[in-house]
Amino acid sequence: MKAHIINIGDELLIGQVVNTNASWIAEQLNLAGIQVEKISMIRDDKDAIVSSLDEAGKEADIILITGGLGPTKDDITKYTLAEYFNTKLVFHEETYGNVVSLFKSRNQEVKDRNRRQAEIPESCIPIKNLHGTAPGMWFEKNDRIFVSLPGVPYEMKPMILDYILPKLSERHDISVIVHKTVLTQGVGESLIAEMIGDWEDNLPQNMKLAYLPQPGIVRLRISATGDEKETLEKQVQEEIDKLKSIIGDIIFGYDRDTLEEVVGRILKEQNLTLSTAESCTGGYIAHLITSVPGSSAYYKGSVVAYSNDIKIQETGVSEETLKNHGAVSEATVIEMARGIRERFGTDLSVAVSGIAGPEGGTKQKPVGTTCIAIACSSHITARKFLLGEHRERNIRKAALSALQMLRKELTKCN
Amino acid sequence: MKAHIINIGDELLIGQVVNTNASWIAEQLNLAGIQVEKISMIRDDKDAIVSSLDEAGKEADIILITGGLGPTKDDITKYTLAEYFNTKLVFHEETYGNVVSLFKSRNQEVKDRNRRQAEIPESCIPIKNLHGTAPGMWFEKNDRIFVSLPGVPYEMKPMILDYILPKLSERHDISVIVHKTVLTQGVGESLIAEMIGDWEDNLPQNMKLAYLPQPGIVRLRISATGDEKETLEKQVQEEIDKLKSIIGDIIFGYDRDTLEEVVGRILKEQNLTLSTAESCTGGYIAHLITSVPGSSAYYKGSVVAYSNDIKIQETGVSEETLKNHGAVSEATVIEMARGIRERFGTDLSVAVSGIAGPEGGTKQKPVGTTCIAIACSSHITARKFLLGEHRERNIRKAALSALQMLRKELTKCN
Numbered sequence A, B: 001m002k003a004h005i006i007n008i009g010d011e012l013l014i015g016q017v018v019n020t021n022a023s024w025i026a027e028q029l030n031l032a033g034i035q036v037e038k039i040s041m042i043r044d045d046k047d048a049i050v051s052s053l054d055e056a057g058k059e060a061d062i063i064l065i066t067g068g069l070g071p072t073k074d075d076i077t078k079y080t081l082a083e084y085f086n087t088k089l090v091f092h093e094e095t096y097g098n099v100v101s102l103f104k105s106r107n108q109e110v111k112d113r114n115r116r117q118a119e120i121p122e123s124c125i126p127i128k129n130l131h132g133t134a135p136g137m138w139f140e141k142n143d144r145i146f147v148s149l150p151g152v153p154y155e156m157k158p159m160i161l162d163y164i165l166p167k168l169s170e171r172h173d174i175s176v177i178v179h180k181t182v183l184t185q186g187v188g189e190s191l192i193a194e195m196i197g198d199w200e201d202n203l204p205q206n207m208k209l210a211y212l213p214q215p216g217i218v219r220l221r222i223s224a225t226g227d228e229k230e231t232l233e234k235q236v237q238e239e240i241d242k243l244k245s246i247i248g249d250i251i252f253g254y255d256r257d258t259l260e261e262v263v264g265r266i267l268k269e270q271n272l273t274l275s276t277a278e279s280c281t282g283g284y285i286a287h288l289i290t291s292v293p294g295s296s297a298y299y300k301g302s303v304v305a306y307s308n309d310i311k312i313q314e315t316g317v318s319e320e321t322l323k324n325h326g327a328v329s330e331a332t333v334i335e336m337a338r339g340i341r342e343r344f345g346t347d348l349s350v351a352v353s354g355i356a357g358p359e360g361g362t363k364q365k366p367v368g369t370t371c372i373a374i375a376c377s378s379h380i381t382a383r384k385f386l387l388g389e390h391r392e393r394n395i396r397k398a399a400l401s402a403l404q405m406l407r408k409e410l411t412k413c414n
Helices: A020-031 A046-059 A077-084 A093-105 A112-118 A153-169 A189-195 A197-201 A229-250 A259-269 A284-290 A308-315 A319-325 A330-344 A391-412 B020-031 B046-059 B077-084 B093-105 B112-118 B153-171 B189-195 B197-201 B229-250 B259-269 B284-290 B308-315 B319-325 B330-344 B391-412
Strands: A002-008 A035-042 A062-066 A089-091 A119-121 A125-127 A136-141 A144-149 A176-185 A207-214 A217-226 A251-254 A274-278 A299-305 A348-354 A369-375 A380-386 B002-008 B035-042 B062-066 B089-091 B119-121 B125-127 B136-141 B144-149 B176-185 B207-214 B217-226 B251-254 B274-278 B299-305 B348-354 B369-375 B380-386
Touching: A002 A020, A002 A046, A020 A035, A020 A062, A020 A153, A035 A046, A046 A062, A046 A077, A046 A144, A062 A153, A077 A089, A077 A119, A077 A136, A077 A144, A093 A112, A112 A119, A112 B189, A119 A136, A125 A153, A136 A153, A144 A153, A176 A229, A176 A391, A189 A197, A189 A207, A189 A217, A189 A229, A197 A229, A207 A229, A217 A229, A229 A251, A251 A259, A259 A284, A259 A391, A274 A284, A274 A330, A284 A299, A284 A391, A284 B284, A299 A308, A299 A330, A299 B308, A308 A319, A308 A330, A308 B299, A319 A330, A330 A348, A330 A369, A330 A380, A348 A391, A369 A391, A380 A391, B002 B020, B002 B046, B020 B035, B020 B062, B020 B153, B035 B046, B046 B062, B046 B077, B046 B144, B062 B153, B077 B089, B077 B119, B077 B136, B077 B144, B093 B112, B112 B119, B119 B136, B125 B153, B136 B153, B144 B153, B176 B229, B176 B391, B189 B197, B189 B207, B189 B217, B189 B229, B197 B229, B207 B229, B217 B229, B229 B251, B251 B259, B259 B284, B259 B391, B274 B284, B274 B330, B284 B299, B284 B391, B299 B308, B299 B330, B308 B319, B308 B330, B319 B330, B330 B348, B330 B369, B330 B380, B348 B391, B369 B391, B380 B391
Parallel strands: A002 A035, A002 A062, A062 A144, A274 A299, A274 A348, B002 B035, B002 B062, B062 B144, B274 B299, B274 B348
Antiparallel strands: A035 B035, A089 A119, A125 A136, A136 A144, A176 A217, A176 A251, A207 A217, A299 B299, A348 A369, A369 A380, B089 B119, B125 B136, B136 B144, B176 B217, B176 B251, B207 B217, B348 B369, B369 B380
16 A cells, blocks of 8 residues: 655745654554655645645555644645535534534633634545644545645644554555564664674564664664464564563663653552652653653652752762762762652652763763762662763763663662 | 755655755755745655656756665665766766775775765766765756755755855845744734734735744744845844734744743843742753753752652642642742742742643643742742643643743843
8 A cells, every 4th residue: 555645834845844744654654564655745835735636646545644724824725625625615513512622621712713623625534633623634536545634743643543544454455564662771773783683684584673773772673574463473572582582681661662651660560659869961850750640659759959059958969079079970979869869758769960061071071971870778879871972862861871770770679 | 946855765755764854955945045845755766766856847946856875775866867867977086086085084995886986977067075975966957957965964964055055046046035933932823813913914915924833832934035135134023023012922032942042041141040849840841941051050950849748848838838729729839939949049930830630630620730930039920820631741831831931020020
């Protein structure tokens, strides 16, 4: 099955917005066994839209269109599609109900322009928008499927995942593909490739490995193609078990897992509480931990000690340690971890202190130097990392390294 | 002058890579007054390349093509272009010299496949690659300019900035486009559209307005087309001044500004220090503030008080207030703000407490209820917001609302 993606929006063509919708949709289609042949970015312009639809319709079985469904003057997609499919706009009660309840929940008044968002082309099947006002629209013409979607990612994504892909998978012209992604933290891509080289070379013919690196995390996506889903899933699991015997220590989860969720799950299961003391990561670790719903069950809170006197006052680091070893040292983070754990009365604590950059580096402690300590009732562990030169990536990598270190210590602490 | 951009690469069509080249090139072209009409992402496939070139050649004066210039089997762009422009490949001494010296500098041996990279289509003008082996190629046909560029960003960018744009600006009368994006926080898109409806309707013929919403922020992009840059910039500024008289209160910046940078700039200029006490935002506000390089000059740190006893212990909220008003109340955040400001010894403080969701909502205080307080030496201000139902967006919107509130209070606090 072949697909074209058409992303509508002037803002894409002046480079004001990076086209993340295209890559996300392409990835989802690819995972579902649908081949994307072309992606086009075009203006909020009737002729441009019509000519793209014509072109796509010649080659693709399914054409996904994003953008231009908002309530303002530049949003012309719906009107253009109604004309293209030779159908008129009709008021859709259910869609209007969705618009009204959305506005109610925000204590806002429904205006005329929002009422117009409930008018939909008569020949389309509307797709409910769970997070916004404009419905998606599913059209069929000459054995082709055309789906119009909002350009706003969190409105568009559920439509793809919960409606479009399931509906498409019912068709017969798609082979079965099973994927499982193994998530690792702490070792770089090239070194992992070396460690698992033999295993990779010996994968069966119908299986593929893809390396998907990100700052601080290397994802290994294993794919198997064939006829029967359960057989393929067994096959993938066998290969993953082999992989675990080689690099099991750095694997923290699978597919959509995040380190913060995995750690949260373990803390919850073992009825343990956590506090954190951050410096260079500036609240990012706390943010990751609390982005998990229900984290208040195990997370008591944190201190971001961005200046040295706050480190002393709030986390109990001694002036002497700061003077003799500096803020970025194993000695300092050990005291921070001990101090915050006692102060917040938690079972475990994490403390991080480092040089995010771009300023602050020296020969002995270059930008990227980061010390992390984990404290539990039985002991405190500290480690030094050298992360890199880029501020934003250093903050991300420091947080991930801290959570991975915490995950590993959770098995050792009693 | 009109442009098409063609990005060649299978990795783009399986969503493995986000197409940042397209947005960067589009932005550069736009700044130079060249209008991008369409951007296409296609496979490393001869037919796809040829048909994209045909299509682009019908509409555009300049066609920029990236990708497919590497040394491996899937890199077919150069061979396809040689055929398309009916020209043969010839060995280019200067290009070969560039390849050799690059390999020498990396202590690598030049292979046959790399020697082939010095063969270029006879009819093109080669563009030197400062950071890699494959030269860019400038072709002309029927008054159209076709330029093939490497897909690797740091190899491609200098070619655009230092060769292509200067060469283009000599050749044609290019109409000038000036953009300025006004950034607002605190009012939704539909309501803003109402408030500025008359102003929008009365914009001059050569000007356009585009709405670019994100969770918590609405960007208003104003564009003016004409002959002379300075005249257009004045025109845009006049319209922005009119806009300020209507919605000035919610405008926090322009173009690439972020609220955290804007607030940081004001704090730095006025020599003020800041601390924060967070609950539902879980460290995200601290993270935003500290993501700005140099923030340690004004930011002392924060407490994330994720449980009520930590709120009492660390920020000085009284048990009575918690009992009578609850954690999510103006009374509580007022005490949190006062407490953290005194404790950290800063000029200002921000305190936030809310229900991010999905759990925790009640009839009186549904999910999304968020209270924010700003404390300075002269007074403390508190406000209640009703943000929505989505946890991640609530955290983002709460943080932005807090920073906007801080920005506004900074003018009132002495």
